[in-house]
Amino acid sequence: MALVLDTVLALLLVALAWRLLQVADLFQAGVLFIVFGLLVAVVWLRLAAPDVALAEAALGAGVTGALFLNTLAGTGEHPREAGPDGAGGGWPAWLVATLALVLTAALVALVAAQTGAPGLPSPAPAAGGKLTNPVTAVLLDFRSYDTLLETAVLWIALLGVAALGGAPVAPPEPPSPVLVGLVRVAVPVMILVAGWLLWQGATDTGGAFQSAAVLAAAGILLRLAGLPVPPVDGARLRPRLAAAGTAVFLGVGVAVMAAGGNLLAYPEAAKGALVLTIETAVAVAIAVILVALFDAVGPGRRPSR
Amino acid sequence: MTLAALPFALAGAALFGLGLHALLVRPRMLRKVLAVNVAGTGVFLILVAAAHRSAGPPDPVPHALVLTGIVVAVSATALALALIRRLQSAGDDGGGD
Numbered sequence: 001m002a003l004v005l006d007t008v009l010a011l012l013l014v015a016l017a018w019r020l021l022q023v024a025d026l027f028q029a030g031v032l033f034i035v036f037g038l039l040v041a042v043v044w045l046r047l048a049a050p051d052v053a054l055a056e057a058a059l060g061a062g063v064t065g066a067l068f069l070n071t072l073a074g075t076g077e078h079p080r081e082a083g084p085d086g087a088g089g090g091w092p093a094w095l096v097a098t099l100a101l102v103l104t105a106a107l108v109a110l111v112a113a114q115t116g117a118p119g120l121p122s123p124a125p126a127a128g129g130k131l132t133n134p135v136t137a138v139l140l141d142f143r144s145y146d147t148l149l150e151t152a153v154l155w156i157a158l159l160g161v162a163a164l165g166g167a168p169v170a171p172p173e174p175p176s177p178v179l180v181g182l183v184r185v186a187v188p189v190m191i192l193v194a195g196w197l198l199w200q201g202a203t204d205t206g207g208a209f210q211s212a213a214v215l216a217a218a219g220i221l222l223r224l225a226g227l228p229v230p231p232v233d234g235a236r237l238r239p240r241l242a243a244a245g246t247a248v249f250l251g252v253g254v255a256v257m258a259a260g261g262n263l264l265a266y267p268e269a270a271k272g273a274l275v276l277t278i279e280t281a282v283a284v285a286i287a288v289i290l291v292a293l294f295d296a297v298g299p300g301r302r303p304s305r
Numbered sequence: 306m307t308l309a310a311l312p313f314a315l316a317g318a319a320l321f322g323l324g325l326h327a328l329l330v331r332p333r334m335l336r337k338v339l340a341v342n343v344a345g346t347g348v349f350l351i352l353v354a355a356a357h358r359s360a361g362p363p364d365p366v367p368h369a370l371v372l373t374g375i376v377v378a379v380s381a382t383a384l385a386l387a388l389i390r391r392l393q394s395a396g397d398d399g400g401g402d
Contacts, residue, residue, distance in 0.1 A: 002309065003308070003309060003312070006309065006312045006313065007312040009312075009313075010312040010313050010315065010316035011316070013316050013320065014316050014319045014320060014323070017319075017320050017323050017324070017343045017346075018323055020339060020343070021323060021324070021327040021331070021336070021339065021340060021343065026333070026335055026336065029336065029339055030339075033339055033342070036343070036346075037346075040346055040349075040350075043313055043316075043350065044353065046313070047310060047313060047353050047354060047356070047357065047363070048357075048362070048363050049353050049356070049363065049368050049371070051368060051372060052349075052353060052368050052371050052372055052375070055372050055375050055376075056375060059375050059376065059379050060342075060346070060375050060378070060379070063379055064342060064378070064379055064382050067379075067382060067383055067386055068335070068338070068339070068382075068386065071335065071386040071389065071390060072335065074390055075390070075393055093330065096326060096329045096330050097326065099325070099329070100322045100323075100325045100326035100329070101322065103321065103322060103325060104318050104319060104321060104322030107317070107318035107321055107322075107347075107351065108315060108318045110318075110351075111311070111314040111315060111317075111318060111351060111354070111355075146369065146370075146373050147373075150373045150376045150377060153376065153377050153380050154376060154379075154380045156380075157380035157381070157383050157384045160384045160387070161383065161384060161387040164387050164388065164390075164391045165391070209372060209376060286376075290379075293383040293387070296383075296387050296390075297383065297386045297387050297390055
């Protein structure tokens with residue numbers, strides 16, 4: 001029975017992807033993409049990956065969707081009027097279809113070869129200390145480099161966007177009073193939830209990225225309501241906060257070398273405090289970066305002359 | 306991979322194909338950004354489905370990889386969207402294209 005439901009969910013996902021890539025109206029495509037992301041989050045839950053589900057719902061569906069729709073608003077033209085969006089692009093249609101089919105078939109063959117493959121005896125390396133959530137343990141214990149570098153990737157994305165020029169300005173439209181009222185109630189709760197996710201991440205589903213996504217969503221809501229977002233609005237504060245995640249992570253990682261360990265090899269005694277310090281800095285930095293990215297693609301910035 | 310994860314792995318393969326196809330044939334850049342995201346989601350689905358190697362709890366290493374992947378996808382999407390905005394404003398300045 002569960003297999004039938006899972007199959008229906010999988011088919012729904014493929015149908016939604018087909019629709020969002022075909023529909024002529026790009027605004028509709030953006031909304032369908034958010035729905036698609038939320039459905040993917042349900043799939044992660046079915047696959048027993050709640051950490052990935054949270055990240056997908058907040059980052060994959062929420063932030064990507066917000067960035068896309070904000071870009072669409074920023075282009076300032078009705079999405080339908082931007083010319084035909086049919087087949088084309090200079091490649092023969094049959095060649096592209098064949099290429100996509102061959103690659104899909106190769107992936108199906110790869111998937112089929114995986115069924116019945118022997119499993120690993122113990123899935124996770126034993127997590128020491130206070131970290132009992134296996135995914136956080138893998139991320140910060142076993143693959144710290146990974147998290148450090150992806151914090152750096154987001155920072156570099158912001159540097160790239162900043163290099164394209166233009167300072168973001170406040171959106172000119174007056175916000176609806178209903179939105180402002182809602183935001184005033186919702187944002188403090190969201191900040192609380194973000195803190196809880198960060199703390200909870202050590203032992204259960206959650207962590208710096210999920211927490212950052214909730215904080216960023218609060219920042220974007222403030223932005224849409226025309227309210228100030230103090231950590232992002234300060235021209236001096238923003239770049240420092242954005243760099244702080246990578247800097248603190250790297251600083252702690254190098255400091256433990258002075259104590260005689262390897263890079264990013266935290267001593268057992270102080271592991272809990274060090275990891276919490278890093279996760280807090282990373283969460284705040286990523287939230288600031290995401291809101292700054294939202295500002296950069298939006299309608300607030302007009303072409304400079 | 307266990308049988309329960311199979312439908313999602315196959316859907317992942319289909320999403321990759323759909324995304325790749327749209328990336329190549331659709332001329333509008335905003336659509337290409339969506340197409341890359343759909344194709345990436347397909348890859349993530351295959352990875353997480355493959356984490357179910359046996360009946361026990363899933364392997365957390367692919368989960369951590371996919372978390373990283375989602376963050377990198379958001380970064381790349383943001384940069385792509387900013388580049389599209391910049392290209393458009395450059396086109397406006399140059400009298401349109």
